[in-house]
Amino acid sequence: MEINIEKEIQALKSEYNVFKEGLEKQETLNEKFFKSLRKRPAMAINKEIRDRILGDVVTIPTIIVICIHIDWSLLFGILVSLWALVDLGITLWVSRKLGMNHLLDDDVRTVTGKIAGYRKFYAGSLIAAIVPVTAMFTYIFMRLYAQADNATAVRLITISGIISITVAIVITLWQYKKHVRRCRELLEQFEEK
Amino acid sequence: MNAKEQQFTNIIREHERTIYTVCYMFSSNTDEVNDLYQDILVRLWQGFDTFEGKSDIRTWIYRVSLNYCINFSKRQKKQRERLDLGTGFPSEGRSLEKNLQIKQLYKRINALGLVDRSVVLLWLEGLSYDEIGAILGISVKNVSFKLVRIKEQLKKMSNI
Numbered sequence: 493m494e495i496n497i498e499k500e501i502q503a504l505k506s507e508y509n510v511f512k513e514g515l516e517k518q519e520t521l522n523e524k525f526f527k528s529l530r531k532r533p534a535m536a537i538n539k540e541i542r543d544r545i546l547g548d549v550v551t552i553p554t555i556i557v558i559c560i561h562i563d564w565s566l567l568f569g570i571l572v573s574l575w576a577l578v579d580l581g582i583t584l585w586v587s588r589k590l591g592m593n594h595l596l597d598d599d600v601r602t603v604t605g606k607i608a609g610y611r612k613f614y615a616g617s618l619i620a621a622i623v624p625v626t627a628m629f630t631y632i633f634m635r636l637y638a639q640a641d642n643a644t645a646v647r648l649i650t651i652s653g654i655i656s657i658t659v660a661i662v663i664t665l666w667q668y669k670k671h672v673r674r675c676r677e678l679l680e681q682f683e684e685k
Numbered sequence: 686m687n688a689k690e691q692q693f694t695n696i697i698r699e700h701e702r703t704i705y706t707v708c709y710m711f712s713s714n715t716d717e718v719n720d721l722y723q724d725i726l727v728r729l730w731q732g733f734d735t736f737e738g739k740s741d742i743r744t745w746i747y748r749v750s751l752n753y754c755i756n757f758s759k760r761q762k763k764q765r766e767r768l769d770l771g772t773g774f775p776s777e778g779r780s781l782e783k784n785l786q787i788k789q790l791y792k793r794i795n796a797l798g799l800v801d802r803s804v805v806l807l808w809l810e811g812l813s814y815d816e817i818g819a820i821l822g823i824s825v826k827n828v829s830f831k832l833v834r835i836k837e838q839l840k841k842m843s844n845i
Binding site for chain 1 (some may be wrong): 728732735736745748749751752753755756759798799800801803819820821822823827
């Protein structure tokens, strides 16, 4: 049966107004709402950036305390701290460039482009970080090996370390790439075809 | 409630339905719609201080709401596809046949891509092509082109 789409769309438009009239009026804006604002979760990217900044800030004193108290090389502590500082600088720059506080104010196409760029940047930086991360964990493992008193403990440290690092990198990269792909798919929909 | 909160509350009261309609276009689950609505209010409040009035307040509300819902939809893509969209709409006072017709049309609209769905939503809201273009970041020509193509797509879907 042939359906008259124009007629149906006009019907939809009038029904749409009926629907809007039927929406329940919500009294959500009150003192309680404003008080609970601080407890609300932020947008995923906002939270990611905040967590990353926090991670960098915590890393520096932690690694220095470890180096002083557990007889680890001070050079290692300095290198890790420098790395955390560089990451902190880049994260702050990205956050500023993205304009986190106004991110959603732009039009949908611009916002999608910005988010795709952000994810792509971090996917790239994660790949670039594989070598320093491997070097860092190799050092940590060497120190742990030095403290281990039997072969089983050494094997356990090696296997669990390799598996957890590989899984963490693969999952993060996969998530970033998936998000970039979805943003690209969306950006393609904006094109005039 | 201070003056700023009162001003924000008044703006939201005026545009409450607008935010709800955007939420309903991206979810049919009432709890989810309410969560989306709350999250959008938070985003609007966070941006309220710095809203410079470069665009119309309505355009700004649409932008924030659509950006939030589209991002939410991207994250929940698989779940969205499984949902029976359109069930969140009130059905009182309509004949069974008409209700089914409207439901089917909403189902077809929800089968469209996120951008096309947004175009239809804004068009249904009665916005001009200029406003739709400004919210989505596309040209007026592209808006009209998309609407023609969407109507054709909906027609094709109805023939299946």
